[in-house]
Structures are given as C-alpha cells and as structure tokens.
Amino acid sequence: MIRIRQGKVTEILERRRGVTEIKVEIQGANEGEIAKAINYDFLTGPVQLDDEVSLNTTAVHKRLGSGGYHYVMANLNIKERDVDEIGHIMKLRYTPMQVKCFSVEEELNPSRAKIEDFTSMKKTPVIVGALHSMLAPAAAGVKAASRGKLRVAYIMTDGGALPLQMSRMVAELKDKGLIDATITVGHAFGGDFEAVNIYTGLIAAKQAVKADVIIVTMGPGIVGTGTKYGFTGIEQGEIINAVNILEGKPIAIPRISFVDPRDRHLGISHHTITVLTKIAITPCVIPMPTMDPIKEQFVNKQIIKSGIPFDHEVIVEDGAPALRYLIEKDIVVTTMGRTMSQDREYFLAAGAAGILATRYVVY
Known part of the structure; x- marks a missing residue:
C-alpha cells in the first residue's frame, strides 16, 4: 500500500x-x-x-x-508530457512510474555493436562493494594509486535507491574526476549508460566506457532484516560470480567496523562472511586493510574460523592513501552517519580495494 x-x-x-x-x-x-x-x-x-x-x-x-x-x-499542474522516441526498454516495469530508457543492448544504440563484439573482460579488475558508501574510498584508491591516470566506471545496481540522481556522492565524484562514467543496471536508472542486467552492465563498462577499473555497488540505502540471507547486499556474491563468468578479476570489499553497535557487524560483518562462504561460489580477491594489530588479529581469527581463505585470496593492503586523497579533494564521506575518523577501518577496507585493483590493470 x-x-x-x-x-x-x-x-x-x-x-x-x-x-x-x-x-x-x-x-x-x-x-x-x-x-x-x-x-x-x-x-x-x-x-x-x-x-x-x-x-x-x-x-x-x-x-x-x-x-x-x-x-x-x-x-498536478502538468497536464500532459511527451517523451522522445529513442529507446524502448522500460525500467520500473508495470508500475505507474515505469520509465523509458535507451539501453546499450538496443539495436539503435551506438554501443550495441561493442556489446555484440564482446568476448572476454580479460581480467579487468572489478571492485564489488556491498554498500554505496564504499564507492568513494574505492574510487579514491584507484585514482590515488594511479595518479589519476586510470579510467573508472561505476555500475549502480538496483539493491538500494533506483534513481542514480538520488546520490549526491556520485555527482560529486564525477565533478571531481574520481568517476569517469556511470552505468545503471536492472531497475536502477539514470546513468550515462543503461543496461538490462549486471552482465551487460559489466560488458558496457569494458567495451563502451573502456574502463581500466570497474566499481559495482548498489545505490544509497540497503534493506536488512537481521537474518542471515535477508539483506540486499547479498548481491555482492552474485556479482562476484558474474565477474568470473565474464573472465574479469573480482575484488570484494569486506565490511569491517569496530564501532557499529550491533555485534553481528563487529570486526568483519556477518554480511561479508555470508557472501563469501555461501553466495560467491567462484573465487575473488579480498583486500584486508592495514589496521591496529589488535584489530587485525581479531579480524584474522574471524576469517580463519569462517574458512574464507580456502576459497578466496586474502591480501593485506594499506588503504590510507585513498583516505588522504578524499581529504585532498575535499570529499566528505559517511556510513550510517559515521565519518572516516569515526569508522576508519570501514573506509580503509574500501580504499585498500581501490589501491589493490590498480595492480591488476593490464596495460
């Protein structure tokens, strides 16, 4: 209702x-x-x-x-409104707000031929996050490590907000050069490129955007229920599988916090553990940020207990340069209302993913 x-x-x-x-x-x-x-x-x-x-x-x-x-x-002051004739793919389908998009898969779209020519992502690094607030530090990590030279595409899924324009952060990251192009997939809409699903979204990032590094997260907001599988961030595991199917290089951002008041999110979140042990049935790289030794030991015990290292590659990476880059660009980021200084490990993990991704770029 x-x-x-x-x-x-x-x-x-x-x-x-x-x-x-x-x-x-x-x-x-x-x-x-x-x-x-x-x-x-x-x-x-x-x-x-x-x-x-x-x-x-x-x-x-x-x-x-x-x-x-x-x-x-x-x-109610607008009685009639017309749309242009270009594009036939509807998002928010069969609802009063269904919106017409010009999807990259459509025959008249200039990107269609590039989509059809696709054969492989050729190990292009794809950073897969679970929350929208991971986007900025991940992008900053890429730009900091590459001195701004690498091209970054952002794919927004429909796990959170559907209109890309809802995100103030995306607009700021584009204005300040941390994101070069945006793609909205599924029922998310409003990107520079529209795609029907995550597969063609990834292909568009590789073929049409010519991205060196791709970052995938949902839009602002997340649905959580406190149950093991009942959260929209579970898509992270499915996206990891999609990247592997297309022969990319998936890098999963772990959700880490030592200030979240909920025990299930202390250290490495139960969301991350569920995704990496139950949903991601193909391997990925997991960057662990350099942390205080006590915190690092706490997270390492969680990782070993979960069995994550048996299926995925865990690599320690310093995420601090990404956070410094955000400060230099005067970009303020928060998660659940908490700043970088208040929830430092959370942002370090995303920044480490961006920095690590640059090591997998094939020139």
Whole structure:
C-alpha cells in the first residue's frame, strides 16, 4: 500500500542533475504541516513554487530510512508530457512510474555493436562493494594509486535507491574526476549508460566506457532484516560470480567496523562472511586493510574460523592513501552517519580495494 497526500510547493531548496528538493505544505488531515520532498524532474517534470503535487509519504510515515523526504508522484499542474522516441526498454516495469530508457543492448544504440563484439573482460579488475558508501574510498584508491591516470566506471545496481540522481556522492565524484562514467543496471536508472542486467552492465563498462577499473555497488540505502540471507547486499556474491563468468578479476570489499553497535557487524560483518562462504561460489580477491594489530588479529581469527581463505585470496593492503586523497579533494564521506575518523577501518577496507585493483590493470 502507498500512503498518498496532496501538497503545495512552498520552497525550492536545491536543484541538481534531474532532482529538485522542495518543501511542501501538506493539505488535508495534516493541514499546515511543512515537509521536505524530492521531485525527480525526468519522471514527473519540473516543479515550481505553488505547484500542487501528489506525494508518496509512506516511508516518512513508517519512519524508514528515506532521509525524511516525501516523494513527488505527480505534479498536478502538468497536464500532459511527451517523451522522445529513442529507446524502448522500460525500467520500473508495470508500475505507474515505469520509465523509458535507451539501453546499450538496443539495436539503435551506438554501443550495441561493442556489446555484440564482446568476448572476454580479460581480467579487468572489478571492485564489488556491498554498500554505496564504499564507492568513494574505492574510487579514491584507484585514482590515488594511479595518479589519476586510470579510467573508472561505476555500475549502480538496483539493491538500494533506483534513481542514480538520488546520490549526491556520485555527482560529486564525477565533478571531481574520481568517476569517469556511470552505468545503471536492472531497475536502477539514470546513468550515462543503461543496461538490462549486471552482465551487460559489466560488458558496457569494458567495451563502451573502456574502463581500466570497474566499481559495482548498489545505490544509497540497503534493506536488512537481521537474518542471515535477508539483506540486499547479498548481491555482492552474485556479482562476484558474474565477474568470473565474464573472465574479469573480482575484488570484494569486506565490511569491517569496530564501532557499529550491533555485534553481528563487529570486526568483519556477518554480511561479508555470508557472501563469501555461501553466495560467491567462484573465487575473488579480498583486500584486508592495514589496521591496529589488535584489530587485525581479531579480524584474522574471524576469517580463519569462517574458512574464507580456502576459497578466496586474502591480501593485506594499506588503504590510507585513498583516505588522504578524499581529504585532498575535499570529499566528505559517511556510513550510517559515521565519518572516516569515526569508522576508519570501514573506509580503509574500501580504499585498500581501490589501491589493490590498480595492480591488476593490464596495460
């Protein structure tokens, strides 16, 4: 079920690449309440002051992780709106918000021939993360280690937010040169390139983008239930398998934290252990960041107990240069509201993955 309310735009907070953040006055039962909302311009059209809008208020009402935003379902001041004729692949299929995309697999797409010519990824390094917040330090690791010379493609899956424009971080990373191109796969949309699934997304990164290093994570947000298999980050294992099938070189970012209040995420997260022992049935490289000896010993015991080294290659790598690179570029990153200084090992692991990936680039 969707909780729907009507509202009137009272303030434009920010406009950026396909997204407008607004304040709305809720009408009806909550008359006079002022709330924040997000309008995706490419879905519902541009929004102006005093426009009447229909809002999906479900997540805020349920106090879920929406950032406190309602979402514009329709701008009632826009009666008709046409789309261009290019592209026939629908994402968000069979929903009122289904959106037309020009996918790389389509016959008229200039990238189609490159997709058809694909034979192998030829061991191109693919960094596979489990959370969106891993993206920035991983990209920084690549750029720091290569002095900005390597080309980075970001593939956003549909495990979190579906519109790429929801991510402020992606926009900043592109503006500051840490990401060279974006690809959205599955029902995620809004990238420089659209692909039907992770396989053609990886192929597009290799063939159309000509990426030296590829980073794959879901968009902002994650679904977790506290159960062993009930989290969207479990896709990390399936993506590792996909990379191997296409003959790439998968590098899995381990989720490590010593400040997360939940015991199941202490040290190396149970999410990572589940992915690497149950889902990833093909091998990958796992970068372990240089840490305080006590923390390193704690994580090593977890890894040995899980049996991960029997199936995957664990390599220690210093992730600190990636974090310094982010600071140099004035890029502020957080995970679960925690900064790099507060949850250092988490970001070091992602940075180490980026640095390690550069060692596998074939020139």
